[in-house]
Amino acid sequence: MSAPTAGGPAPPPDRVPTTVLHVDxxxxxxxxxxxxxxxxxxxxxxxxxxxxxxxxxxxxxxxxxxxxxxxxxxxxxxxxxxxxxxxxxxxxYSAVSRSVLEIFGQVTPVVQPLSLDEAFLDVQGSVRLLGGPAEIGALVRARVHDEQGITCSVGAADTIGVAKVASKRAKPDGQLVVPAADVVGFLHPLPVGELWGVGDKTVAQLERLGLRTVGDVAHTPRSTVQRALGRAFGAQVHDLAWGIDDRLVAGGGGPRASQRGFPLPAGVLGSDPGPDRSVGADETFGRDTDDPQVLLRELLRLTAKVTARMRAAEVVGRTVTVKVRFADFTTITRTRTRSEPTDVTHEVYDTVRQVFAGLGLQRARVRLVGVRVENLQPRRGVTRQLVLGERPQGWAEADRAVDRAATRFGDAAVRPASLLGPGRP
DNA sequence: TCTGGGGTCCTAGGACCC
DNA sequence: TCTGGGGTCCTAGGACCC
CATH class of the missing domain: 3.40.1170.60 (MutS, DNA mismatch repair protein, domain I)
Known part of the structure; x- marks a missing residue:
């Protein structure tokens, strides 16, 4: 990391040196x-x-x-x-993605997938064996091309934020290594929207202050940027504009990573990104509808989809959110937190129905409905409180039977009776 | 025949408790 | 008589990413 010129904050001390590749x-x-x-x-x-x-x-x-x-x-x-x-x-795409991740895994154990088609690699530990970031980037790109028949681009830097920006600048089928000493020179001429986590709304906010490039933001007092963007977010954008970013590659585990870029906690190398925070599904109708029966049937289908995925992931959840997007694209969400976590379709749908009824929709034209469950925890160790008169394992057992049938015969084979069309046996 | 579907995290206000 | 803060949980909306 280069020392910022006048006006820039000091880089964080004692940072463990890393070399990060972003492969896209x-x-x-x-x-x-x-x-x-x-x-x-x-x-x-x-x-x-x-x-x-x-x-x-x-x-x-x-x-x-x-x-x-x-x-x-x-x-x-x-x-x-x-x-x-x-x-x-x-x-x-998933199959190709797995193969590509295998290639990454042969280069370094510290791999953090961000989606099917991109990942961060911390290659600091591989430098001795495989050469510098340019050599490792070339190796990865050659292997992806030879073994999978597609091209990728690589950005390399000592922070994930700069590596991410660099890979985008290298596209297509290229690579760009940004040495620490060149970071500020690389970043400052770019439009500020190139920074990871700075989207259209933020660009518009900064535009109002006359700030267009990363350098403009860097040379604006931190407090001014914070007033425009909020204290925490403004501070981080200002830091990023100087290439300051102490987030580390969170490798070694699942696919989760913040896509906003910013709030990713500065994890420990090789730390597990942890379990999913929520599971949800939504669907846009082929054409807008105001029919409550259609809406409820779709909500049931989405609930069944979500809870099946929860059971497969062996998680239960407490907080249920219903989303409705109207014809004019305005979107509302309504949430209810249950007293006990569950993965039972029938129970989640009970909550969905109550929340939906609470909306009091009066023939509103609806474009999309969605269901999401949050506050997830591992199912193991969760003991269910039986409600008075409830049959133990009644609905839960029914769900498991549905899951088994879906595994054997496909999702379409088993579904709630109300999802069968009229006239179907 | 404008604008998907899967997520993550932040903010801000109110309730509630100590 | 007047006036507390901090912490946690819950909810609604929004920004961002691919």
């Missing part, structure tokens, strides 16, 4: 599809959802027409009518 697949979903179908080579490819969906991934050919992740599919088709449009195949 290039146009991951589109690249996997193209790899498996050579006729797509050189063709604009868009991976996305149904008619109300958004673009999940766009090949670089499609990006040349202005197509980006996150834009509505309808707009994407207008921008690039000649594109090949594909539905996502998550099972395939």
């Amino acid at each position: 697949m290039d146009a991951f979903y589109a690249a996997v599809a193209t790899r498996d179908d050579p006729s797509l080579q050189g063709v604009p490819v868009i991976v996305g959802g149904g008619h109300r969906g958004v673009v999940l991934s766009a090949s670089y050919e499609a990006r040349r027409s202005g197509v980006r992740s996150g834009i509505p599919m309808t707009r994407a088709r207008r921008l690039c009518p000649e594109a090949e449009v594909l539905r996502p195949d998550y099972a395939l």
Whole structure:
């Protein structure tokens, strides 16, 4: 880390030196599809959802027409009518992702996946064996290309924040090593929105102060940035603008990591990121509806999906949140915390129904409903309080039977009776 | 035929307890 | 007579990420 020039805060003392790689697949979903179908080579490819969906991934050919992740599919088709449009195949992406993670794991044990297509690697311990960050980055990129037939980009730095920004600048199919001494020079000319965790709203806030680049923010008094963004967030953005970031790669464990970037606690090397904090599901209707029966049926389906995943993960939860998005895209959430944690479909749905009834919707046009369960804890060790008159294991046993059947015959084979269409036996 | 679905974390106010 | 703070839990909304 370079010493900041006048106006910058001092770097944190006694920081353990690290070398962090951020590895990010290039146009991951589109690249996997193209790899498996050579006729797509050189063709604009868009991976996305149904008619109300958004673009999940766009090949670089499609990006040349202005197509980006996150834009509505309808707009994407207008921008690039000649594109090949594909539905996502998550099972395939997961398989490729696992293989890529195996490659990472052979380079260093400290790997922190952020999603299917990107991960941080702390390679400090591998430098002696494999060479510097540039050599290790080249090795990873060559192996991913040779073994998986897709390309990735690598950013290397001594902080995760800078490594993340660097990989993006290296895209596609490139790599960028930012030595500590070059961090400030690298960051300061960039638009502030390039910083990990600084999104559109924050960019707009800073724009109001006339701050456009990372350097603008760095050379603005910390207190001013804090007034604009809030004390904690403002301080962290100001730090990041100087390349100061003491978060470490939290490797060795599960897939969880904060996607906002900031509040990731400065974990210990190799620490376990820990269990999931919540499990949820939501769904946008093909067309808006105001029919309470339709809404409740969808909420039941989503509840069953969520609790099945909870049982598979062997967690129970206490806090149930119902989400409703209206036709005008305004979104509300209503939460209720149960006295005892549960993973039982029937019990969670009871709470969902109560919360939903409390909304008092009067023929409002609804676009989306969702269910989420928070306050999770491991199921083992949780002893259930039987309510007076309740049959022990009644509903829970029914759920387990559903889970077993779903495992054998597929999710569609077993579902609550009210989800069967009219006229079905 | 605008705007998915899966998450994480923060903020801020009120209740409640000590 | 007037006036406490801190901690924790709960809830609603919002920002951000891929």
